[in-house]
Amino acid sequence: MQSKAMALKNKVQSIVVTTMWRKNAFLVSSSRTFATGYDDNRILKSPSSLVSLDFPDVWNYSSSTNCTESSTHKLASDHTARVIDGKQVSEEIISNVATEVTRMKKTIGEVPGLGVILVGERKDSLTYVRNKITACEEAGIKFKLAEFSDNCTEDEVCDAIMRFNADPSFHGILVQLPLPQHLNEEKILNVVKLEKDVDGFHPVNMGNLAMRGREPLFVPCTPKGCVELLIRYGVEIMGKKAVVIGRSNIVGLPASLLLQRHHATVTIVTALTPNPEEITRDADILISGVGVPNMVRGSWVKPGAVVVDVGTYPIEDKSCEQGYRLIGDVCYEEASRVASLITPVPGGVGPMTVAMLLYNTLESATRKYNFV
Structure with a gap:
């Protein structure tokens, strides 16, 4: 009786493992197809849904008493790596974003809006904000900059964020980091409305990025x-x-x-x-x-x-x-x-950081207006 029960148990386990393996293999194949066999009409080539990448972990270890040592392949001394041209790729993405913004304006009479908070006069931050303004102009995205001195108060910065929160013409809010040390970065970032957090730093967005089966509004x-x-x-x-x-x-x-x-x-x-x-x-x-x-x-x-x-x-x-x-x-x-x-x-x-910011802002506006 016990042997029959054991045989039945083994049979059930075999069916479950086989089913899981097939499901896993199918999803791996689907994931790879999604990542490489993309729709040319999409702005990004990465998957539009992180949940689409999820599949169950199936641990499959094979034990062996024998092992072989793999040799490390040394590249030739005259080898030069292929350069990943982020500038060219970002220009392609911004151009595609601009096309969608134009279509949105013609179809529903609205355009995405981005509000930016800049505190202080750090040279690198000024350069980054300048680049974002230029990119928004190229893409047709509405842009507004709220500038503050190094010695501003947290309340001043938070008030500016709340004005952007309340303004329906702004679909994204960005606080240029880093902030001066006397300002509480966590407190300020938490003021940004979740649905306008195009930087993706809100704890809910970060938490959903970390959890399988969850989809952050913005990465x-x-x-x-x-x-x-x-x-x-x-x-x-x-x-x-x-x-x-x-x-x-x-x-x-x-x-x-x-x-x-x-x-x-x-x-x-x-x-x-x-x-x-x-x-x-x-x-x-x-x-x-x-x-x-x-x-x-x-x-x-x-x-x-x-x-x-x-x-x-x-x-x-x-x-x-x-x-x-x-x-x-x-x-x-x-x-x-x-x-x-x-x-x-x-x-x-x-x-690419600038291009993704524009993409996230477009996504935010698309989501608000149910624009397809």
């Missing part, structure tokens, strides 16, 4: 831009080892969450991580966003890896129009001799 712009570049350059994310250097709320944390939603195996390197170069050398995809110039050397990069440099650090240079130039976390000259693909600084992730 933070910089990580979203990084993944869009990977997809457009044909980089396989699913099943790959990804290392994210830094765990900031702006880049590191959401980048790691988004990569996990795309089924990468993700490791985060922090300032307290011992021997970080040993971890990064194992990465198929390496994303760094800590703002430490040239921290990531060529020896940190696995041969053939994809390197995405989010870090920006201003270096005084009187020959440049702004009086300074930007360099990244990655020592570009060294890493480009090892990596297969690499983003430059500037011209890599930066323009």
Whole structure:
């Protein structure tokens, strides 16, 4: 009797495992098709729904007493990585956004609106805001800037955000970060209405990004831009080892969450991580966003890896129009001799952040007006 019960139990388990495997295989196939076989009419090539990427984890380990040592393939010394041109991709996306904005205006007489809060006169923040204004003008998006001095109060900033919250012609609100130290960043960002949080930093948006089966209203712009570049350059994310250097709320944390939603195996390197170069050398995809110039050397990069440099650090240079130039976390000259693909600084992730901001603002307006 007991043997019959055991046999029945094994049979049921076999059916369940087989069903799960088939479902898993189907969803993996569907996910890959979604990521690469996109509709040309869509603005972005990345999936429009993160839930569409979800499928159940099926752990399938095979044990063996024998193992073989794999050799590390060394690239030729004259190798140069292919450059990921974020500027070109961002221009394509902004052009597509502009087309949709024009169609929205002709169809329903409305255009997306973006309100931006700028506190202080940091050179890099001024440059970023200037770029956003230019991009909004190109795309036909309404733009309004609320500027404050370095010594402004939290109440002044919060009042400006609340005015944008109440104005139905503004569908997105962005607080340019970082803020001066005397201002409570968390308190200020929490004032932004969830449905206008086009930066994706609201705790609800971040929480929904972290949880499978949940859909954030907005994904933070910089990580979203990084993944869009990977997809457009044909980089396989699913099943790959990804290392994210830094765990900031702006880049590191959401980048790691988004990569996990795309089924990468993700490791985060922090300032307290011992021997970080040993971890990064194992990465198929390496994303760094800590703002430490040239921290990531060529020896940190696995041969053939994809390197995405989010870090920006201003270096005084009187020959440049702004009086300074930007360099990244990655020592570009060294890493480009090892990596297969690499983003430059500037011209890599930066323009994509702006493009994703415009895309999120368009999405917000589309959602409000039920515009199809």
